[in-house]
Amino acid sequence: MQKNLYKIRFETEGFKEFTLNALWRTGVCVSRIKCRGNALRFSVYDSDSARVKAALERAGIKYSVVGAQGFIPKAREFFTRYFLIAGIAVSLAATALYSSFTGEITVSGAERTDPRKIAEIVEESLPSPFVFGMKDFSAIERKIMSVDGVAYASVVKQGRHIVVEIVEELPLVDITDTQTPLPLAANEDGEIVRIVVLRGTAAVKTGDKIKAGQVLIEPFVKDAEGNARAVRAMGIVEAKVRRTETWEYASEEEFNANAAEEVLRRKQAFETTLTEDEKFIGYSFDVKKLDKSVQISIYYDIITRVA
Amino acid sequence: MKEFRQGIVTLGAFEKMSVEGHRGILSYSENEVAVRMAHGTLLVTGDNLEITELNPDELVLHGRIDAIAREKCKKISTK
Structure with missing residues (x-):
């Protein structure tokens, strides 16, 4: 039975008539003879292959075994091939199944928006961790876009990852106009101690007494030929200014008992309110006796920016 | 077990031919096959x-068979 299941295929070189006669003399059945030039291919039953080999060797014919035919080799080939295909198919299926489970949600582009909030929205919106075949994430995208500050959202599945890319709305920015020609004016009364003109033309000089609202730097510059060009006035103007603090005592006795200490305390308290740009110069005070009460005023002299 | 008779030639549709009782092959090419028989040579000519x-x-011989001839003596061709 084995004989009918398994055939060996040979290839020989040399004169084909000689080879065929050598095969004929062995008394075996030779089938599927194919001839190409002097090369001959043929099949013999596996049980006869030893005799064929011996005969070919005896006749000095070069030969090689090029394959096998029959049920067993076919079965072996089938199982080898189809088990391999089946293995690949199972691997692909396993990969597809594995990648169908959402492993991680990655959010990019969230600078002002909380990425955890976006990830939570995605997690809540997914039908289950198993998102096999889910391709339409537009509903999730719409949900993400409804979050304040998100202008656009894109959700894609890459392997086990859900990648969320968002584009945030631009923050509102206050645009300050620094170009329209405007003069620089004093914001309080004082005496100029320093003026630095960055742009424009100085309207005051050191030592000038100024009033609140007075123009300190004019909004133009003149070129060498005397032509004026309008600009936004800019600069640093410092002035000696006076701040006043006034309060009353109900009686003279009370004034005598508390005034000295109170003035000192208030002066110290005032000094703590000064900013880095302000410089304390000195102070003076004035006492006015009213009908029953006593009014006291402290004058603090400081140097501060008035524009 | 099939019992073969001596020198029986069976031709099928001029495409297939079987020769029973041969004694080997004298020459073999696409156009001519010479088969040694017990009492001479069987010369088959054709294509492929x-x-x-x-x-x-x-x-068993396949191909387009044009002619079958019997020769009492055939020189071995080395073509």
Whole structure:
């Protein structure tokens, strides 16, 4: 039975008539003879292959075994091939199944928006961790876009990852106009101690007494030929200014008992309110006796920016 | 077991031929096959001739067979 299941295929070189006669003399059945030039291919039953080999060797014919035919080799080939295909198919299926489970949600582009909030929205919106075949994430995208500050959202599945890319709305920015020609004016009364003109033309000089609202730097510059060009006035103007603090005592006795200490305390308290740009110069005070009460005023002299 | 008779030639549609009782092959080419028989040589001519099976007592030949001739003596061709 084995004989009918398994055939060996040979290839020989040399004169084909000689080879065929050598095969004929062995008394075996030779089938599927194919001839190409002097090369001959043929099949013999596996049980006869030893005799064929011996005969070919005896006749000095070069030969090689090029394959096998029959049920067993076919079965072996089938199982080898189809088990391999089946293995690949199972691997692909396993990969597809594995990648169908959402492993991680990655959010990019969230600078002002909380990425955890976006990830939570995605997690809540997914039908289950198993998102096999889910391709339409537009509903999730719409949900993400409804979050304040998100202008656009894109959700894609890459392997086990859900990648969320968002584009945030631009923050509102206050645009300050620094170009329209405007003069620089004093914001309080004082005496100029320093003026630095960055742009424009100085309207005051050191030592000038100024009033609140007075123009300190004019909004133009003149070129060498005397032509004026309008600009936004800019600069640093410092002035000696006076701040006043006034309060009353109900009686003279009370004034005598508390005034000295109170003035000192208030002066110290005032000094703590000064900013880095302000410089304390000195102070003076004035006492006015009213009908029953006593009014006291402290004058603090400081140097501060008035524009 | 099939019992082969001596020198029986069977021709099928001029495309297949079997020779029973051969004694080997004298020459073999696409256009001519000379088969040694017990009492001479069987010369087959045609196109695309191909010996497909070779058994101890039977030989099967495929191809377009144009002519079959019997020669008492045939020189071995080395073509």
